[in-house]
Amino acid sequence: MIEILYFAWVRERIGLPREKVETTAGTVSELVAELSAREERYALAFSDLSALRVAVDQELTDFDAPLEGVREIAFFPPMTGG
Secondary structure, three states, rough: OEEEEHHHHHHHHHOOOOOEEEOOOOEEHHHHHHHHHOOHHHHHHHOOHHHEEEOOOOEEEEOOOOOOOOOOOEEEEEOOOH
């Protein structure tokens, strides 16, 4: 079981701040594909991965990161500084 956290507009599009999912995905990209196939709101939220960042167990990573042993994934837009 993996806990997924959604932040900012990702949370608004999906309509949830977090959820727990069972998955057979081996990478973050595969998980995104599974989620996108669920419902249109997920497909909309994940339609442009270049507009998203991902953290696995609170470490910023890439979408090809493996999921073995992972407990938490967070999706959020890029941080802007100023």
